[in-house]
Amino acid sequence: MSDAVSPLAVPFPPLPAIAGVTPRVARAGYKDWGRCDLTYVELAEGTVVAGVFTRNVCCSSEVELGRQNVAQGQARALVVNAGNSNAFTGYRGREAVEAIMAQVSAHLACPAEQVFVSSTGVIGVPLPKDKARAGIEAALLAEPCNWEDAAQTIGTTDTFAKGATATAMVGGVKVTLSAIIKGSGMIAPDMATMLGYIFTDAAVDPAILQQCLSQANLRTFSCITVDSDTSTSDTVLAFATGKAGNPVLASFDSAGADAFAAALEQVCRELAHLVVKDGEGAQKFIAVSVTGAVSDESARKVGLAIANSPLVKTAIAGEDANWGRVVMAVGKAGEPADRDRLSIGFGGTWAAREGQPLADYDEAPVAAHLRGREISIEVDLGLGEGRATVWTCDLTHGYISINADYRS
Amino acid sequence: MSDAVSPLAVPFPPLPAIAGVTPRVARAGYKDWGRCDLTYVELAEGTVVAGVFTRNVCCSSEVELGRQNVAQGQARALVVNAGNSNAFTGYRGREAVEAIMAQVSAHLACPAEQVFVSSTGVIGVPLPKDKARAGIEAALLAEPCNWEDAAQTIGTTDTFAKGATATAMVGGVKVTLSAIIKGSGMIAPDMATMLGYIFTDAAVDPAILQQCLSQANLRTFSCITVDSDTSTSDTVLAFATGKAGNPVLASFDSAGADAFAAALEQVCRELAHLVVKDGEGAQKFIAVSVTGAVSDESARKVGLAIANSPLVKTAIAGEDANWGRVVMAVGKAGEPADRDRLSIGFGGTWAAREGQPLADYDEAPVAAHLRGREISIEVDLGLGEGRATVWTCDLTHGYISINADYRS
Known part of the structure; x- marks a missing residue:
C-alpha cells in the first residue's frame, strides 16, 4: 500500500465470512x-x-x-x-x-x-x-x-x-x-x-x-x-x-x-x-451517462470515448464545463451520432441542446457541481433508446508524476 | 502564437513563392x-x-x-x-x-x-x-x-x-x-x-x-x-x-x-x-516503428496503440525504457500479435526479443538515447511483412497544465 491515500478512498466495509x-x-x-x-x-x-x-x-x-x-x-x-x-x-x-x-x-x-x-x-x-x-x-x-x-x-x-x-x-x-x-x-x-x-x-x-x-x-x-x-x-x-x-x-x-x-x-x-x-492521481470520480444511442453497446462505446479522452479528463481536473471537448469525443467514437441532435450536460444541467449552446445556459450550478468530488456528464445522442453509464477519473498532474517522474 | 516556444521547434524554412x-x-x-x-x-x-x-x-x-x-x-x-x-x-x-x-x-x-x-x-x-x-x-x-x-x-x-x-x-x-x-x-x-x-x-x-x-x-x-x-x-x-x-x-x-x-x-x-x-507539453519527439505485422494497416494500428498509450508516453517523458508498457499497448491494439514472438527496442538496441527480456541487455546506450530529444521505439511482431512508422510526443506535466489548469 502506498503512503498517500486517494482523496476518493472509501473505508473498508464490514465483510461477512463466507462458509466454505x-x-x-x-x-x-x-x-x-x-x-x-x-x-x-x-x-x-x-x-x-x-x-x-x-x-x-x-x-x-x-x-x-x-x-x-x-x-x-x-x-x-x-x-x-x-x-x-x-x-x-x-x-x-x-x-x-x-x-x-x-x-x-x-x-x-x-x-x-x-x-x-x-x-x-x-x-x-x-x-x-x-x-x-x-x-x-x-x-x-x-x-x-x-x-x-x-x-x-x-x-x-x-x-x-x-x-x-x-x-x-x-x-x-x-x-x-x-x-x-x-x-x-x-x-x-x-x-x-x-x-x-x-x-x-x-x-x-x-x-x-x-x-x-x-x-x-x-x-x-x-x-x-x-x-x-x-x-x-x-x-x-x-x-x-x-x-x-x-x-x-x-x-x-x-x-x-x-x-x-x-x-x-x-x-x-x-x-x-x-x-x-484509486486511479492514479484521481481527484474526481466521473460518471458519464449516455442516452439516445442506437444501442446499449453503442452507448457504452461513446461513453468510453468520452471517458478516455485526455482533453475531457483534463477539463474535469480543471473544473471546466468544456462541452466542446465532449462533442469532439462523441464524434471520434466511431458510433452513429448527429452533431445537430446532440445534447450535453453536467450534473443535471444542460449546457448544449440539439447541437448548439443553450442561450439561457446557467453556468453557476454547473460550476458548483464541478467543484465537487463526484462529477456526472450527461450525453443524449437523440437517436434511439440505447443507454449506458461508464466511470472514470480525472487526469491530473498526479498521474504524470506517478508514471513519468519515476526512473527505473 | 504562444510565448513559450516548444523545445522541439524548427526554424521556418525558406519557402519559395508558387506561381499562381x-x-x-x-x-x-x-x-x-x-x-x-x-x-x-x-x-x-x-x-x-x-x-x-x-x-x-x-x-x-x-x-x-x-x-x-x-x-x-x-x-x-x-x-x-x-x-x-x-x-x-x-x-x-x-x-x-x-x-x-x-x-x-x-x-x-x-x-x-x-x-x-x-x-x-x-x-x-x-x-x-x-x-x-x-x-x-x-x-x-x-x-x-x-x-x-x-x-x-x-x-x-x-x-x-x-x-x-x-x-x-x-x-x-x-x-x-x-x-x-x-x-x-x-x-x-x-x-x-x-x-x-x-x-x-x-x-x-x-x-x-x-x-x-x-x-x-x-x-x-x-x-x-x-x-x-x-x-x-x-x-x-x-x-x-x-x-x-x-x-x-x-x-x-x-x-x-x-x-x-x-x-x-x-x-x-x-x-x-x-x-x-508542437504538441502540447512535448519535450520529446517519438517515432514508433512497427515491423513484422500481418499487414501495413495492422502495423499502423499497433503503432498508434503504442503512440496513444498514456503509460508509454509518460514512460518516455520519464526517460524510462519501459518495454513492458509497450508490450501492454501491443496487446490491447486488437491486432494479431503473439507475446512469444514480440521484440522491443529503443534507439536501435533490443530490450526484449521473442517474448523475453534479453539476458545480456545493455541498458547504457538505451538510457543515453532516452535522454535525447528524438526517441525511437522499435517493435517487431515477428508475424509477417507489414510495417509502419507513427509519430507522437511524450505526455508531460506541460500537457496537464495547458489543458487542466485553465479555467473557462
Missing part, C-alpha cells in the same frame, strides 16, 4: 518489503468457479491457464502473488505457475486445474519458484485472516484496501457475497492490473455463475477506465461454495436467480467504482 | 488580440484542388462544405479564420461560411464552391459575419505576404510557424511545392485543430492529385497523434496551379508522377512531424 472459504496470507518476499504478499484462499469441496479475463493478447500465463481451467467449473484454491506479475516471462513464467498449481493440488488432493493463480507487479521477471513454494508453505500453516488483510495483501500500488458485499434471497434462503479487488494504481515499471475475487455461499450451477458474471462484467468492469490502457493480467473470478443450502440455481428460471444476478452485479459495480476511485 | 498563388493576411479581430487572424490566398484560374478531412462525425460546416466542394476539383481561393472554429454552431455557423464563399466568389467572379474556408479557435460561437466580411475586404486590399506571415496567421496556440517545401522533376520540368500547417496545440475551451495547405505550380489532374494526397495522408497525417483526440475541423488541402508548365500529370503512368507523389509525401511528412513537435 478460508483466506490466509503469508510473506513470500517477492519484493524487499515488510508486508505479506501471498494470499491463499482455500475453498470447500464442491465450489464452482466462473471468470472473466483481460482481452490483451499479450496476457500472462496466469491468465492463459485461468481462462483454460475455468471452463471445467470447479475450484479448490486461489493463490494471489503481489510484487511480481510474471508477465512476459516465457516458458519459465509458465513453469512457475504450474509449480504453484502442483504444490497446492498435492496438498488438497485435487486436480491441478482446480487451483487458480494470479500475479501482479513487476513484469519481465519470472516469478521465483522457491519464494512461491516457501510462501505457500507458510500460508498453509498460518491462521485464517480477515477480508481486509486479504484485500491489503493482493494490493500493490493501491492506496486503500477495497471490498464489497451484498446478499440475496434465493428460494427462501439468504445467500451472501463478499468480494475484494486490487487496482488500478500503476507504478513504473509495472502495469495496471485489476484483480477481483468474489466469494459466495450460494449454490449455483457453474454455467449460470459464468453467465451472471459475464453479464455483470459488461455493465461494470467493462464500463470503467482510468487511462485507456489494458493490463496483461486483468482477472475477475467468482467462487460459489454452495454452503448456504439454497436450492441450486440451475437456470435463470430458478427462484431467486434474478436476485442473485442483481446482487452479483451490485458487488461488481461497487468493486469497479473502487478501482476508479 | 498569392497569399495575403488581414486583421478580422475574431479575438481581442493584436495580430492578423484572417488569411486569404488567391489562386490562378485553372487551379485544381484535393483534400482530406477529419473523420470526426461532429465536424464543422467548413469541413462539410469543403468535403463536398473538393469533389468538383477546382479552386480559386482559400480563406482561413483563426480565433473562432465556428464548430457546433448549427445553421448560423453554416450561414457564416456561405457568406464568406459568396463574398469571395463575387469578387473573383467564380462559382462559390471554388472558395474553400477553414476556421480554428473557440467552439460554440458562430463566426461573426460582419468581422469576416470586413476582414476579407481588408485582405483584398492588402499587399501580398510571405509564407511565414501566412503560417503565423493561420496559427492559434501554435508556439512556432510551420512550413515545408520540396521539388520534383516532372517531364523535364521542375515543379515546386510550398506548404504551411497549424496544430496541434490546443487551448481550453478550444479543440485541437490541424489545418494544412500545400501549394504547387505543378500541372496535375485533380483525380491524380487527390490520389497522391490520400496516399500520402495514410502514411503521414494518419500516422501522427498527440493525445488520441480528434478535432472536428482537421483539414489538409492541396492546390495545384499548373503554372510550372510541365506536361499534365494525368495518370500514374505519366513521366514524373512517382517523383511528384514522393515530393508531396515528403512535404506531408515534414508538416506532420512539425505538428507533433
Whole structure:
C-alpha cells in the first residue's frame, strides 16, 4: 500500500465470512518489503468457479491457464502473488505457475486445474519458484485472516484496501457475497492490473455463475477506465461454495436467480467504482451517462470515448464545463451520432441542446457541481433508446508524476 | 502564437513563392488580440484542388462544405479564420461560411464552391459575419505576404510557424511545392485543430492529385497523434496551379508522377512531424516503428496503440525504457500479435526479443538515447511483412497544465 491515500478512498466495509472459504496470507518476499504478499484462499469441496479475463493478447500465463481451467467449473484454491506479475516471462513464467498449481493440488488432493493463480507487479521477471513454494508453505500453516488483510495483501500500488458485499434471497434462503479487488494504481515499471475475487455461499450451477458474471462484467468492469490502457493480467473470478443450502440455481428460471444476478452485479459495480476511485492521481470520480444511442453497446462505446479522452479528463481536473471537448469525443467514437441532435450536460444541467449552446445556459450550478468530488456528464445522442453509464477519473498532474517522474 | 516556444521547434524554412498563388493576411479581430487572424490566398484560374478531412462525425460546416466542394476539383481561393472554429454552431455557423464563399466568389467572379474556408479557435460561437466580411475586404486590399506571415496567421496556440517545401522533376520540368500547417496545440475551451495547405505550380489532374494526397495522408497525417483526440475541423488541402508548365500529370503512368507523389509525401511528412513537435507539453519527439505485422494497416494500428498509450508516453517523458508498457499497448491494439514472438527496442538496441527480456541487455546506450530529444521505439511482431512508422510526443506535466489548469 502506498503512503498517500486517494482523496476518493472509501473505508473498508464490514465483510461477512463466507462458509466454505478460508483466506490466509503469508510473506513470500517477492519484493524487499515488510508486508505479506501471498494470499491463499482455500475453498470447500464442491465450489464452482466462473471468470472473466483481460482481452490483451499479450496476457500472462496466469491468465492463459485461468481462462483454460475455468471452463471445467470447479475450484479448490486461489493463490494471489503481489510484487511480481510474471508477465512476459516465457516458458519459465509458465513453469512457475504450474509449480504453484502442483504444490497446492498435492496438498488438497485435487486436480491441478482446480487451483487458480494470479500475479501482479513487476513484469519481465519470472516469478521465483522457491519464494512461491516457501510462501505457500507458510500460508498453509498460518491462521485464517480477515477480508481486509486479504484485500491489503493482493494490493500493490493501491492506496486503500477495497471490498464489497451484498446478499440475496434465493428460494427462501439468504445467500451472501463478499468480494475484494486490487487496482488500478500503476507504478513504473509495472502495469495496471485489476484483480477481483468474489466469494459466495450460494449454490449455483457453474454455467449460470459464468453467465451472471459475464453479464455483470459488461455493465461494470467493462464500463470503467482510468487511462485507456489494458493490463496483461486483468482477472475477475467468482467462487460459489454452495454452503448456504439454497436450492441450486440451475437456470435463470430458478427462484431467486434474478436476485442473485442483481446482487452479483451490485458487488461488481461497487468493486469497479473502487478501482476508479484509486486511479492514479484521481481527484474526481466521473460518471458519464449516455442516452439516445442506437444501442446499449453503442452507448457504452461513446461513453468510453468520452471517458478516455485526455482533453475531457483534463477539463474535469480543471473544473471546466468544456462541452466542446465532449462533442469532439462523441464524434471520434466511431458510433452513429448527429452533431445537430446532440445534447450535453453536467450534473443535471444542460449546457448544449440539439447541437448548439443553450442561450439561457446557467453556468453557476454547473460550476458548483464541478467543484465537487463526484462529477456526472450527461450525453443524449437523440437517436434511439440505447443507454449506458461508464466511470472514470480525472487526469491530473498526479498521474504524470506517478508514471513519468519515476526512473527505473 | 504562444510565448513559450516548444523545445522541439524548427526554424521556418525558406519557402519559395508558387506561381499562381498569392497569399495575403488581414486583421478580422475574431479575438481581442493584436495580430492578423484572417488569411486569404488567391489562386490562378485553372487551379485544381484535393483534400482530406477529419473523420470526426461532429465536424464543422467548413469541413462539410469543403468535403463536398473538393469533389468538383477546382479552386480559386482559400480563406482561413483563426480565433473562432465556428464548430457546433448549427445553421448560423453554416450561414457564416456561405457568406464568406459568396463574398469571395463575387469578387473573383467564380462559382462559390471554388472558395474553400477553414476556421480554428473557440467552439460554440458562430463566426461573426460582419468581422469576416470586413476582414476579407481588408485582405483584398492588402499587399501580398510571405509564407511565414501566412503560417503565423493561420496559427492559434501554435508556439512556432510551420512550413515545408520540396521539388520534383516532372517531364523535364521542375515543379515546386510550398506548404504551411497549424496544430496541434490546443487551448481550453478550444479543440485541437490541424489545418494544412500545400501549394504547387505543378500541372496535375485533380483525380491524380487527390490520389497522391490520400496516399500520402495514410502514411503521414494518419500516422501522427498527440493525445488520441480528434478535432472536428482537421483539414489538409492541396492546390495545384499548373503554372510550372510541365506536361499534365494525368495518370500514374505519366513521366514524373512517382517523383511528384514522393515530393508531396515528403512535404506531408515534414508538416506532420512539425505538428507533433508542437504538441502540447512535448519535450520529446517519438517515432514508433512497427515491423513484422500481418499487414501495413495492422502495423499502423499497433503503432498508434503504442503512440496513444498514456503509460508509454509518460514512460518516455520519464526517460524510462519501459518495454513492458509497450508490450501492454501491443496487446490491447486488437491486432494479431503473439507475446512469444514480440521484440522491443529503443534507439536501435533490443530490450526484449521473442517474448523475453534479453539476458545480456545493455541498458547504457538505451538510457543515453532516452535522454535525447528524438526517441525511437522499435517493435517487431515477428508475424509477417507489414510495417509502419507513427509519430507522437511524450505526455508531460506541460500537457496537464495547458489543458487542466485553465479555467473557462
